[in-house]
Amino acid sequence: MSLFDASERVPLRAAPSPALRGRFRPPGDKSISHRAFLFGLLTRGETRIEGLLEGDDVLRTGRACKALGAAVERLAPGRWRVRGPGLGALPPPREKLDFRNAGTGSRLTMGVVGGHGVTATFDGDASLRKRPMNRILDPLKLMGAVVLDEAEGGRCPITIKGARDPAPILYRAPVASAQIKSAVLLAGLNARGVTTVIEAEASRDHTETMLAHFGAEVTVTPEGGGRRIELVGRPELKAAPVVVPADPSAAAFPIVAALIVPDSDVVIEGVMMNPLRSGLVGTLLEMGADIAFLDRRREGGEEVADLRVRASGLIGVDVPASRAPSMIDEYPILAVAASFAAGATRMRGLTELRVKESDRLAAVAAGLAAGGVAHAIEGDDLIVEGGARPLGGGLVATHMDHRIAMSFLVMGLASRAPMTVDDTAMIATSFPTFRPAMERLGARFE
Numbered sequence: 001m002s003l004f005d006a007s008e009r010v011p012l013r014a015a016p017s018p019a020l021r022g023r024f025r026p027p028g029d030k031s032i033s034h035r036a037f038l039f040g041l042l043t044r045g046e047t048r049i050e051g052l053l054e055g056d057d058v059l060r061t062g063r064a065c066k067a068l069g070a071a072v073e074r075l076a077p078g079r080w081r082v083r084g085p086g087l088g089a090l091p092p093p094r095e096k097l098d099f100r101n102a103g104t105g106s107r108l109t110m111g112v113v114g115g116h117g118v119t120a121t122f123d124g125d126a127s128l129r130k131r132p133m134n135r136i137l138d139p140l141k142l143m144g145a146v147v148l149d150e151a152e153g154g155r156c157p158i159t160i161k162g163a164r165d166p167a168p169i170l171y172r173a174p175v176a177s178a179q180i181k182s183a184v185l186l187a188g189l190n191a192r193g194v195t196t197v198i199e200a201e202a203s204r205d206h207t208e209t210m211l212a213h214f215g216a217e218v219t220v221t222p223e224g225g226g227r228r229i230e231l232v233g234r235p236e237l238k239a240a241p242v243v244v245p246a247d248p249s250a251a252a253f254p255i256v257a258a259l260i261v262p263d264s265d266v267v268i269e270g271v272m273m274n275p276l277r278s279g280l281v282g283t284l285l286e287m288g289a290d291i292a293f294l295d296r297r298r299e300g301g302e303e304v305a306d307l308r309v310r311a312s313g314l315i316g317v318d319v320p321a322s323r324a325p326s327m328i329d330e331y332p333i334l335a336v337a338a339s340f341a342a343g344a345t346r347m348r349g350l351t352e353l354r355v356k357e358s359d360r361l362a363a364v365a366a367g368l369a370a371g372g373v374a375h376a377i378e379g380d381d382l383i384v385e386g387g388a389r390p391l392g393g394g395l396v397a398t399h400m401d402h403r404i405a406m407s408f409l410v411m412g413l414a415s416r417a418p419m420t421v422d423d424t425a426m427i428a429t430s431f432p433t434f435r436p437a438m439e440r441l442g443a444r445f446e
């Protein structure tokens with residue numbers, strides 16, 4: 001697989017489109033795909049992966065796993081084989097680990113390195129270099145890792161000397177973040193004793209599920225409004241196949257497109273219905289979306305369903321802050337849906353959006369302004385005033401953020417005038433087939 005070239009800007013315009021029709025399966029889930037590579041690295045023997053997301057972010061994690069001693073091979077589209085050196089046996093990487101745009105890949109791999117006696121340098125593109133890493137480095141330091149070098153404020157490039165014998169810790173995550181939780185658990189895998197993470201609000205649980213799938217002893221118990229996760233270190237991880245369900249965060253774009261393009265009727269297949277990832281669909285249902293769940297079944301240990309989505313008259317709602325962890329990546333596209341809804345939608349408690357691939361709160365507000373949509377930011381809340389069909393006609397700055405690019409392209413499929421985004425190169429990080437897939441449903445891009 002070749003990695004894309006992000007050095008050139010690729011602008012794109014989305015134009016008002018005829019009714020979207022057809023069926024489509026989104027690519028594999030990004031969170032599970034990163035973890036599939038990392039579990040393959042940490043497990044001796046052969047890990048087979050089906051349905052891997054072949055986006056740049058995930059391929060960067062695959063590359064890092066290679067640098068850390070795994071044999072990583074692509075057998076067919078979405079089918080990969082990883083043969084890892086196994087827990088405790090990682091060699092020091094000979095090259096810098098360049099994660100480009102990938103926050104999840106870099107942070108989870110920091111956890112792996114932090115719990116092994118190897119030294120590695122982590123770096124990325126201009127977007128990743130702006131993102132805060134102390135949230136990961138702080139617990140890793142408690143476990144015995146040493147930060148040898150870092151850019152100001154705990155930013156990449158960062159060189160970490162991992163702990164050969166990491167201390168099992170009890171860690172209360174300061175924010176509801178699956179990345180923080182996962183980094184601590186991945187480091188804790190190589191600790192003698194029980195590593196505990198307490199999260200005040202439940203975040204996506206793929207790491208816990210996959211730890212159990214690979215034979216580790218992990219217990220999850222409700223605590224307060226959140227969860228306590230306990231992991232017994234130094235398990236004998238057993239190779240196990242990974243089947244990756246379709247990514248609900250990628251599905252979000254065709255779902256909202258079908259809701260707002262008049263007369264649309266599409267089926268999005270195999271979408272993971274994990275409740276910790278389903279906040280957007282729940283919110284859209286509250287807004288009056290016509291979404292039917294067909295053929296609910298299990299795939300790869302997760303519940304999945306085919307979603308039949310028909311164009312709907314939406315109404316504005318109040319989205320509580322407590323829902324944020326289950327839809328953290330979906331606010332840009334929810335803001336687009338809200339632009340087409342009658343009345344105001346208030347999305348509460350969006351602080352974490354400021355530290356994503358871009359400052360997503362600011363980027364969404366600017367995109368709404370470009371589309372002629374009235375909105376306001378009050379503290380950490382975003383209020384979108386829906387009503388008449390948005391004017392569109394604007395140019396949106398994507399700030400190296402794939403979800404900003406896709407969201408405002410979706411807006412342009414249904415606004416009065418086309419919407420243009422200044423760069424679509426980053427879409428390849430998470431949804432490389434976005435354009436052809438949407439075109440097959442009837443979307444018009446120019």
Ligand code: S3P
Pocket residue numbers: 030031032104176177178179180182203204328329352
């Ligand atoms: C992810 C966790 C989320 C999410 C990211 C993927 C993961 O980040 O935004 O796209 O796979 O663990 P946070 O944990 O920082 O909220």
